[in-house]
Amino acid sequence: MTLRAGGVRPWVLQRLSALYMALFLLLAVPAAWLAGPLDFAAWHEMFTRPWFNVATTLFCLALLGHAWVGGRDILLDYVHPPGLRFVLLSLLGLFLLAMLVWLLGILLPLLGGVA
Amino acid sequence: MGHLTHNKNRPRYLDLRRIHLPLTGIVSILHRISGALLILALPFMGYLLQLSLHDEQGFEQARRLLDGTLVSLFSVGVLWALAHHFFAGIRYLLMDLDIGMERTRAVAMARAVLFAETVVFVLLLGWWL
Numbered sequence: 001m002t003l004r005a006g007g008v009r010p011w012v013l014q015r016l017s018a019l020y021m022a023l024f025l026l027l028a029v030p031a032a033w034l035a036g037p038l039d040f041a042a043w044h045e046m047f048t049r050p051w052f053n054v055a056t057t058l059f060c061l062a063l064l065g066h067a068w069v070g071g072r073d074i075l076l077d078y079v080h081p082p083g084l085r086f087v088l089l090s091l092l093g094l095f096l097l098a099m100l101v102w103l104l105g106i107l108l109p110l111l112g113g114v115a
Numbered sequence: 116m117g118h119l120t121h122n123k124n125r126p127r128y129l130d131l132r133r134i135h136l137p138l139t140g141i142v143s144i145l146h147r148i149s150g151a152l153l154i155l156a157l158p159f160m161g162y163l164l165q166l167s168l169h170d171e172q173g174f175e176q177a178r179r180l181l182d183g184t185l186v187s188l189f190s191v192g193v194l195w196a197l198a199h200h201f202f203a204g205i206r207y208l209l210m211d212l213d214i215g216m217e218r219t220r221a222v223a224m225a226r227a228v229l230f231a232e233t234v235v236f237v238l239l240l241g242w243w244l
């Protein structure tokens with residue numbers, strides 16, 4: 001695997017993930033506002049609804065892809081020694097992959113109302 | 116080049132105290148800073164999600180955590196980062212469409228970003244606290 005820097009694909013990923021997250025938040029934040037305080041049962045039940053679970057899981061995927069491109073851009077701009085740059089990019093990738101597995105582990109068992 | 120390199124009073128552009136970023140530059144650098152903050156906040160947000168979905172006790176524990184002073188300060192930081200990143204990001208999407216590229220429009224758009232983020236930040240804060 002090579003660590004590719006630049007290119008049109010990360011640029012497109014950044015924009016598409018941004019659009020998805022913006023739309024999700026524009027719907028979710030006002031909806032949460034209107035719904036008022038939730039108790040555990042209502043909160044938990046929301047995540048067992050397939051459409052909400054899938055939309056939230058996609059949000060997490062968009063977020064982590066977006067964080068990868070953005071974090072990568074910051075590191076490429078400010079960290080110049082090749083060795084350190086490689087180490088930091090690897091750590092960022094490892095961190096985001098770990099977040100991915102963890103978040104999927106939280107969300108997916110609730111899909112379909114199991115757990 | 117000689118007259119440039121020998122001028123002892125030439126501006127030292129890398130002196131951070133003497134660099135005056137234009138408003139558009141401030142909005143840009145804050146977009147990066149807020150993005151980095153949001154990345155660093157991910158583990159804690161993941162932890163709160165896991166806790167709140169685990170069981171009744173976890174849900175209450177997450178609520179108590181959010182009510183704590185230290186976590187409240189942290190949440191305020193995350194809410195600001197989110198509000199700024201959201202609107203400054205929309206600015207980039209508009210710039211992709213060639214909207215707001217001309218100088219006076221660019222400054223107006225940077226002002227609009229700061230205004231919108233402040234309004235939303237205050238609203239979120241009022242909701243949160």
